[in-house]
Amino acid sequence: MHHRKRGILSRLPDDWQIIYIEPFRLGTKWSWYEEKNVSVRTIFCYKKGLDKLFNFVLARRLVAAINFLFIKFLLFQSFRGHADIAIVSNYGIFTPRLFRKFASKLVVDINDIPAGFGVPDWFEDRFRETVDSADEVIIAAKEWQRYRSDAVYIGNGVDFEAFNLHRRHF
Template sequence: MRRAEHIDLVWLSEIQWDFLSTRKQRLLARFPEQWRILFVEPFAVGRRSHWLPVKRGRVTVVTVPFLKTVPPGKPQIFDNPLLLWIVTLAGRMLAEFWFQVLGFASTDRIIGLSNIYWGEAAASMPCRVRFYDANDDHLGFTPGQPWLRDSMRRFLDKADLIFYVSDLLLEKLRPRPEQHCVELGNGVEFDHFATHRTETPEKLRSLPRPILGYAGAMDWIDADLVASVAKAWPEYSVVLIGPAYACDWVEHHTALLDLPNVHWVGKVGYDELPAWVQRFDLALMPLERSPLKRASNPNKLYEYAAAGLPILAIDYCDAVRKASGVVHVASTLEEFVRLVPEALADGRKAARQAFARAHSWDTLAETMVCELRDAMQRRWS
């Protein structure tokens, strides 16, 4: 076991470390101090890149430009096999350079993948253990070119371990019968959201109560559902916190944003977010019921619960359904609107916080580390 305590891990990520705080950052920050971790992030236009390695805590972060679906929804430049081969080779050479320079070239390393564009390359990298972190339906975010599906399949077939956030997502991955698969949902920084914040954000001080609030990306909400709530309860304040990543989101949702009791705050920093969320009288999960969202496992479910808030959700994914013991879950738009008063009166704060604590990042990171250690031991034995 002593040998397994000194482990090198390379994580090929679809998200830049400094752009969004996702499960990767939360989990890796809790890995054992003896582990050395290299986080390979993609290049993205208009965002800060790390062409030279930087440290984020104990994690080393470096940018390696690699394959990208450009432009989305149009004929893809990487459908050309020769161009695909050339760009893949260039990306692999740069990655191998940093592996050598930073000391991550050992064949005893772990290769972790959440960026399926790296699938083909990562499948051929010598290592002791490969794992795939299925935190989302990654193919669902792309037009689904055959070469990309093949790239992902190649890695999955060689993976020793698959972490997945929902049963539906695992079904889509079609693992081999003998493959070790571990359900590892998303989680919460429990103390961050549970510790009471005394200061009320200025923008909330003058709003009529109760406040029905949503915190998350605007792109995924069911705007018609939110508008129905606002219209049915005009004396309540509906507060939306979070960014809209689609440049035309505001243009397409003026009818919602023009309602007098709907207040869109925009993006709020993670450090300040609990002070906003804790002022909600009812936390809303009015997410669209799309194939992408049905396979998801929402952080906001656990963040709301850690804050002790009553929660009202539309039945859009397995995680919400499984939390029905502490969450009010509606099957239809009409039921969602009708349940607002009942959900507001839900006083089961202790039960919700106990539920959130069971999904803390500390617990999830411990599970992931144990599974990776066991996989290393199986390969050594």
């Protein structure tokens, strides 16, 4: 499990059932595993480079429908019972309300700004809709509180003060 994911999960009660949903990434193993009280699942999502395709509303709806079916049939079947919390990492922008069907709370982890890298106009609205629908938002940079003023800051694992201290000794 990645450091950021561990940092977030370590702040939650051990007796909670947690589902962690992350984007599919080319070149990595398919994330579909259980670790104690945590189920990690991967969904398809918007990726930079496919913007021309996603500029078509029909294409976005098709991906949303695929995710809906994927989540409904595979995710629900693989996860026993109702989760206490669903954590959506970054790009789970197509079906934020769907996560409410299998978890009591929805948390969005913004560890990168997907809307900040030359994405289509529609993307920012969908990203904000996802953030607005969350019970809690976690951010990796304090300036991202512009998305939610009540967001909780958990850094990406680099302690800049310690890093700068060591740099001074070189």
